Amino acid sequence: MVSERERDDLRAMMPDLLRERCGVTDLRRSFKCPSPGHDDSDPSAHYYEDGHTVHCFGCGRTWDVFSLVGELDGIDSFPEQARAVAEAVGYRLDETPEARASRPRPKPRPRPLFDEPREAGAQDVFEQCGRAFGDLYAPGNEVGRRYLRYRGLDDVDAAKWALGFVRDPRSIMRQFSVSELESLGFITIPFFTDSTFSRVNYVMVRTISRGKVRNKEWRPKGVASPLWNEWMLRESLPVVYVTEGLIDAMALSKFTGKPTMALGGVANAKRFSQVLYHTPAGKRPGKVVVCMDCDEEGRKATGRMCRDLVKIGVVHAVLPEYPGGAKDADEWLMRTKGEKWDFEEYEGSIPGFGPLYRTRWRDDG
Numbered sequence: 001m002v003s004e005r006e007r008d009d010l011r012a013m014m015p016d017l018l019r020e021r022c023g024v025t026d027l028r029r030s031f032k033c034p035s036p037g038h039d040d041s042d043p044s045a046h047y048y049e050d051g052h053t054v055h056c057f058g059c060g061r062t063w064d065v066f067s068l069v070g071e072l073d074g075i076d077s078f079p080e081q082a083r084a085v086a087e088a089v090g091y092r093l094d095e096t097p098e099a100r101a102s103r104p105r106p107k108p109r110p111r112p113l114f115d116e117p118r119e120a121g122a123q124d125v126f127e128q129c130g131r132a133f134g135d136l137y138a139p140g141n142e143v144g145r146r147y148l149r150y151r152g153l154d155d156v157d158a159a160k161w162a163l164g165f166v167r168d169p170r171s172i173m174r175q176f177s178v179s180e181l182e183s184l185g186f187i188t189i190p191f192f193t194d195s196t197f198s199r200v201n202y203v204m205v206r207t208i209s210r211g212k213v214r215n216k217e218w219r220p221k222g223v224a225s226p227l228w229n230e231w232m233l234r235e236s237l238p239v240v241y242v243t244e245g246l247i248d249a250m251a252l253s254k255f256t257g258k259p260t261m262a263l264g265g266v267a268n269a270k271r272f273s274q275v276l277y278h279t280p281a282g283k284r285p286g287k288v289v290v291c292m293d294c295d296e297e298g299r300k301a302t303g304r305m306c307r308d309l310v311k312i313g314v315v316h317a318v319l320p321e322y323p324g325g326a327k328d329a330d331e332w333l334m335r336t337k338g339e340k341w342d343f344e345e346y347e348g349s350i351p352g353f354g355p356l357y358r359t360r361w362r363d364d365g
């Protein structure tokens with residue numbers, strides 16, 4: 001028999017059950033519906049602490065630990081469900097409260113050097129990104145490509161990184177909440193989840209505005225951010241360059257030709273270390289080149305990242321400062337236009353799309 005007390009104990013162990021049986025570790029965020037019958041591509045399930053229940057907004061169902069394990073294992077009787085929950089979470093049934101109290105508690109597992117990275121990104125928006133890429137070339141949207149050229153990026157870069165153009169960021173990811181009346185549109189920068197480039201679970205947008213470019217970046221609300229090209233940390237690449245900003249990574253990869261990823265802000269340096277640490281050693285890059293901005297914040301981040309890379313055991317180097325005192329790779333690229341490189345038109349541009357541009361480096365560049 002399962003006592004009332006045991007029933008209550010088990011009921012409160014939903015977080016343990018979710019971790020052990022569904023791999024859900026971050027209860028602050030929505031997760032994939034646990035029901036095998038619901039093909040939930042978009043995390044729709046949520047944990048409710050007060051009742052220790054899980055509710056899925058996709059299929060509208062709610063579970064406690066017993067009905068959840070029943071759902072997962074296809075068992076209907078309560079005693080069987082209780083046994084299955086107890087087994088999953090390591091709870092001993094049929095123990096007197098005194099015996100339970102006197103039994104030594106299991107030692108907490110030692111905390112790893114770096115925590116597991118938070119689950120990042122949301123639903124797949126690959127198709128929306130494809131549409132935005134097409135819209136970069138639609139009549140009336142020339143402002144998008146003009147903005148990219150202003151930043152030193154040509155049509156090859158736009159294609160390589162699948163950059164796009166939208167007027168309303170919600171059309172690419174519904175979690176955006178952007179209010180910028182002045183804007184002429186937004187450049188979209190997709191975050192591909194892996195090297196197959198078939199899934200995008202995060203997008204950042206940059207405002208295009210008249211006159212002075214404000215360089216404002218927008219991120220979807222309530223979605224944890226992965227690093228840009230984070231997958232490069234898990235592909236056994238010989239070398240990976242890591243910059244602070246996304247546009248910097250694009251600029252740097254233009255003149256190094258090497259795999260380049262971006263933190264998207266120094267605050268994400270922590271995630272960088274977490275992802276590397278939790279990647280099997282053989283999958284990590286052979287070498288990491290740290291390329292933060294040349295300002296105080298950037299130098300501090302460089303110091304922290306190098307210390308972490310030593311702890312994790314990854315060979316690393318720091319990019320020397322840019323000649324001429326440029327703050328970052330994109331500034332260097334913009335400054336050297338006309339001197340080290342210039343845009344040239346592709347021959348035979350596609351009719352109706354206007355000229356397509358690519359970058360030509362000067363021979364001495």
Ligand SMILES: [Zn+2]
Pocket residue numbers: 033034035038040044056057058059060061
């Ligand atoms: Zn569901």
